């Protein structure tokens with residue numbers, strides 16, 4: 001799984017050129033189209049909504065302010081994303097922040113502590129040193145107790161990481177005698193940032209995968225913000241690139257049905273408008289929950305598609321809150337370490353396009369949002385006002401001198417106590433099913449980009465690739481699906497379909513026998 005699309009996969013003559021219909025204009029579908037167009041094929045992306053980007057989509061409200069589906073951070077250890085940005089000539093759109101991780105202090109409102117990565121110290125020692133130098137989060141004894149269970153991840157690598165998928169983070173900690181406090185100090189924040197889920201629900205493989213990818217490169221954990229809204233600054237250059245190479249990207253084009261031939265191959269796609277789309281190859285770049293709904297009847301009992309029942313999207317909420325004054329915020333991502341929030345940033349400081357010298361705009365990830373993700377409140381079903389009021393309570397701890405948590409003055413009221421920042425407006429974006437819920441035991445059900453259908457491939461960040469459900473994972477999956485199509489076009493043998501669990505094969509066989 002290299003970061004470079006193989007140049008040997010380019011078409012050599014017109015007869016090898018394929019018309020490819022890609023369902024879904026998120027990062028994965030767009031990446032797939034980009035690499036197919038680079039290889040000389042003719043992809044068309046069909047996006048259901050009026051905006052591209054899926055989970056990285058953004059749109060403007062009536063005041064012209066951008067609303068984003070998610071607060072997105074890019075990491076140094078995102079080789080496929082970095083490569084794609086360089087190929088698109090937009091690498092200067094990443095605003096790299098100082099190599100540091102910032103955590104709110106749980107017991108000390110308004111105070112923060114950091115892991116500082118010293119330039120020039122190679123990975124993974126820079127991470128070890130960053131943890132050792134931090135005096136506020138863990139005692140030396142706790143630090144020493146934490147390291148040994150994590151060492152096999154660095155020494156044995158992927159086989160150790162994969163073997164931990166059946167355990168939650170909490171179960172792993174107990175099994176290896178890690179101090180309980182590391183959970184409150186680090187793992188809750190990490191789990192909520194990685195998958196919007198609590199550590200007793202999250203597979204340990206996710207934490208180990210992240211650590212392994214981030215710790216193998218000296219700048220792996222360095223973070224960058226895009227310099228503006230994801231629509232213009234990321235999706236647009238991808239679209240321009242695809243179209244310049246002869247491909248097409250269409251919005252407002254929902255696919256209603258995948259229509260099959262007698263032999264099970266795809267005959268055509270049916271748009272909701274009634275139009276039929278015929279192509280040589282078809283790629284699904286839809287999220288897993290929608291793929292399950294759209295699977296044609298003929299395919300439903302095939303083990304490859306049956307395994308998708310084991311995957312489902314996790315809910316998350318992304319908030320934007322505009323204040324009438326500048327809050328004491330830093331030019332970085334902060335781990336809130338509060339019960340309802342995950343990470344947040346003052347976008348008026350961190351992102352060039354949203355810069356404002358007088359007012360703050362906080363973008364915050366609200367998690368966990370439902371009992372599936374942890375906690376016992378189904379926040380995803382609550383009203384925007386309830387969510388904002390609860391968030392104000394948490395913000396009062398992060399900004400104790402500027403934000404009041406006063407029941408007399410609900411966040412949404414016209415004025416607040418004197419001297420405090422007033423909430424001018426807010427936007428609540430609910431994503432009821434975002435990235436797949438990485439609860440224990442899920443990795444084995446993530447499907448390969450090659451499917452058993454001869455003219456149909458699949459991408460999306462939930463498909464099998466060595467990164468998590470992330471922008472890097474979506475980009476890599478799109479590239480891998482493009483490789484499947486490009487290989488086939490050249491007459492090369494298909495990469496095999498990933499092994500499917502025996503109990504899924506057995507269930508499929510017993511259904512068939514009925």
Ligand code: FAD
Pocket residue numbers: 023024025026027028029046047048049052053054055056069070071072073074253254255256285286287290316317318365431434435459460461462469470471472473474
């Ligand atoms: P999607 O983005 O879901 O794209 C699927 C597309 O298919 C959508 O555009 C959808 O409209 C379209 N579609 C669905 N059905 C049809 C149909 N029938 N016809 C046509 N089109 C259809 N990742 C990071 O790396 N770093 C982060 O900091 C980060 N933060 C996040 C914060 C939030 C709040 C969220 C929600 C996600 C975050 N992620 C982050 C994850 C990242 O956004 C996703 O992993 C990635 O964008 C998924 O891309 P995708 O193309 O696989 O899926």
